[in-house]
Amino acid sequence: MIISKLKEAIICFKAGRVTLPYPFKPHDPAENFRGRVTVDAEKCIGCAGCAEVCPSRCIIVTDPSPDKRVIEFFLERCTYCARCAEVCPEDAVTATQEFETATNDTQDMHIKVELFMSTCRRCGRCYEPPTPLDRPMETGMRPPAGGNGNGEG
Amino acid sequence: MTSAELIAKLKERFGASVRGVSEINPNKVRVEVAPDSVAPVCEALYRDYGARFIITAGIDSRPERGCFDVDHVFSLDPDKTFVIVRASVPPDAPSLDSITPRVPAAYWAERELYDVVGVKAEGHPDPRRLIMPDDWPDDVFPLRKDVKHGDWPSLGEENADASYPWKPAPEGTSTVVVGPFFPVLEEPAQLRLYVDGERVIDCDYRGFYNHRGIEKMGDSALTYNEIPFIAERICGICGFIHSSCYCETAEEAMGIRAPRRARYIRSLMLEVERIHSHLLWLGIAGHIIGFDTVLMQAWRVREPIMWLCEKITGNRKTYGMNLVGGVRRDIPQEIQPELLEVVDRIEKETAAIIDAVVGDTVLKARLSGVGVLPEEKARELAVVGPTVRGSNLPLDARVDHPYAAYDEIPPKVITHPDCDNWARVVVRLEETIESIRWIREALKQMPDGPIMASDIPEEIPPEQWGVFVVEAPRGEAIHYVVTGGDNRPARWRVRAPTYQNLQALPYLIAQETIADVPITLGSMDPCFSCTERTEIVNVRSGESKVLDQQELLRLSREATERMRGR
């Protein structure tokens, strides 16, 4: 009994002080940490890939007018899975090192990207130029007026 | 006995009642039987062929086949085989003979079957609600397909005053209410202890206050590859087991398998999770009995592995590593020495803690001979994990139904003959050391190669199925997936280990003293929200006002409505 109490005491003494002075000194997370996501509006092409995979459905894509697309991140619901960053073809989304996201204003957790898009003449849906879709146009493959270039119509 | 032999025997005994067999492989078979012979077939499986009941899944198959399917899942552990007994019942007033009188372990599963799918288990000894709130309408069954995800039934007047029909207190006993916020585990659950003096005679349990409807999300809102992330949030401590189990199951239903390296990574992370979970539990167990040194030291020892997880996966606890078909991140060569170094340190320090506590006679006196669960009872109640291994039964999903990389490196199954709280402590401590050994072994043998399967099908046909169990730190968790259209399962059934273990609680604490209830419950490492009564005191005026259940319900509903923005 006494011996085991002594052993327990030794374990405690050997451990020494282990608490960190956080939050008085910052504590950086690991390099690969999946923290709060950010979006680079310059890079985003509005493909909606991120919204497609987000398990908590916190990325909402709306097309308020034919040539405008709005991508909104409601990050108060974010699960920090970083799937959006993983699938983004343009690397517009990054999972940052930031983890101190507590706030009393949910607006702090919203990101809104507004993109002016072109409308595809074929399907009528919008896209951000220049994208792979524009290449045919740039190389002179624009459909002739009155037809769609496939010899139809 | 192979599954073919078993089916031959069932056919011989039950003749034309055995209608059809669907098989993924010889170790996973589903037998369709006539509804009126479900109970005798299940009894034969349990009593004569040594099968262990795992869970019941009710499936609303009305859109496809105009019926409800009830699948009772059994395991033949020595033969590494799953047998699912399926009965299809007609859609109007669906009911089926209860198997609980013959297979006691189905007690909760059949109550849940009615709660969520609305198939009545005729002759169930205790047909009370289990999952849904007491004021839930009588005719809304959330897992039916006509209930859409996000639908909120109007809570009419009919059940507005409903409260849980607690078991009447046995003659001569008084009732001690523990909860609804459980004091030692800081989780929502309510326990009513019927006591005679200090002795507990019987008890009744009401939980599921935090029911989140995750299964419903799985079959109506999420897609195959989103489920792993939500599955991981089923548990706040051992979530990775759920995403791994779901992924293995979905892969099986799709007819693919994750590459070998990915399976090693899954197993490695699962063992890492076991180490941190067991150390966490050790701390809590110490805390419950007032031995906070153990709490502080066990959690200190545990911390380095949490940091390492952050380094490997990007988060200390919610790894987010699994996708259907493989894993997202590798465990690169560079980090392996550090992993070894961390587990070495944990091994040394855990050994020091074991050495100290094993000789602690006060501790041992507090735990030995308390919360006894004899082998026979453990088998009857179909408990799992360290709870069953502490009752000397060598049941471990890693060996019984190998998944991930455990077919290549089987772990040693740790058992203890004492069947009491002490036995369960020792089992967990030794398992921590065994996990460390397993990690070393696996890092040596881990093959190179891709970490994501390349043959994931574009289209997944409906009505395929898969079933897997994974040995969580708390015991065996099962996931059962039946594929559907729309890129999501038609049914995703999950059973966490505590579901089965908690059913043993009345047995464990009967005749114990009230003081031993917390640690006995804690010895199962349960992972379990609601208030009936509260008192508001105005500190300035000293006035006090008691809110009764009705008042509180009203306030809670108003708050919910506000939050939902209606």
Ligand code: SF4
């Ligand atoms: S991190 Fe995950 S949950 Fe958060 S926005 Fe990206 S995909 Fe959605």
Ligand code: SF4
């Ligand atoms: S952030 Fe990336 S994935 Fe999302 S819409 Fe923009 S380009 Fe597509």
